[in-house]
Amino acid sequence: MVHLSIVIVTKNRALELSHCLGSLLSNSLLPKEIIVIDNNSNDDTKQLLMNMIVNVNIAVKYINTKSIGYPKIYNRGLKEAKGNWVAFIDDDCVADINWISEILSSIKKYPKHAAIMGWCETYYSDNVFSQTTNMFDNDWKQRSLNANKVLDLEVLDTKNIVFNNKFLKSRHLSFDNSRSSYVLGAAQDCDFGIQIQNASGKAVVNKKMIISHKDPCHLIDFIKKDYLSWKSYNSLEKKWNLIRRYSLKNNPIPITRLVKNYGNKYSLTKFQQFWLLIVSKQILLFNRLLKLTS
Secondary structure: OOOEEEEEEEOOOHHHHHHHHHHHHOOOOOOOEEEEEEOOOOOOHHHHHHHHHOOOOOEEEEEEOOOOOHHHHHHHHHHHOOOOEEEEEOOOEEEOOOHHHHHHHHHHHOOOOOEEEEEEEEOOOOOHHHHHHHHHHHHHHHOOEEOOEEOOHHHOOOOEEEEEHHHHHHOOOOOOHHHHHOHHHOOHHHHHHHHHHHOOOOEEEEEEEEEEEOOOOOHHHHHHHHHHHHHHHHHHHHHHOOOOOOOOOOOOOOHHHHHHHHHHHOOOOHHHHHHHHHHHHHHHHHHHHHHHHO
């Protein structure tokens, strides 16, 4: 029998959290429990959860922690979860109405797998910075897939994933707390994916298990996110001395074709595709400069 726990990690984003929780409670199926790990917020997060707990018919657990670093916070989520499968969704994500039913369907189909990853769309679908973030993120994941099989588990993404808790416990796997002192341990999901793969774990993707992520929609936020992602991933590569066996980072699609494919998929106008191409080329140049100066 599947007991599904859903974990949300949050900090000072009460409005986004409310939107996320609303999408979960509006799902076609409801989970056994929702666990909110609050990283010591000073906004209305706690009051929001207290009001919610008395008005819903499912178990909602609120945990406040002052721990510093994503790995420690995500480990707290795994520790608190009672389910034999544990799903993670970010507080700034909105779950599709069939998100939970797709999770359960995938678990039934792949009961021995270590992880099942969902697919991410961008919430701000008309914003060029959000489009660019989503395009590169999904291209990175797509190049590590063979049909629905995940070849390189470093692409596992904790904003939309479900883990087999029995597998994790049997292999004594957890997020690496030692990384918390560097960029708060960001890229904790990539690191965890590598651990799972080294423990002979398998993962698949279900592209019907959809969330919409509130990607950056302003220039400064866009550049900041890209820089922090580069910085955290750079430390990850050094830790593991990564040598990729499959498609990840190999044979990237030319940027013009990538933009065209994305534009066709989402019915972007030629004007939108033009700006998507401009922003994409600039962020690629920025990343090359970071690499040269590192």
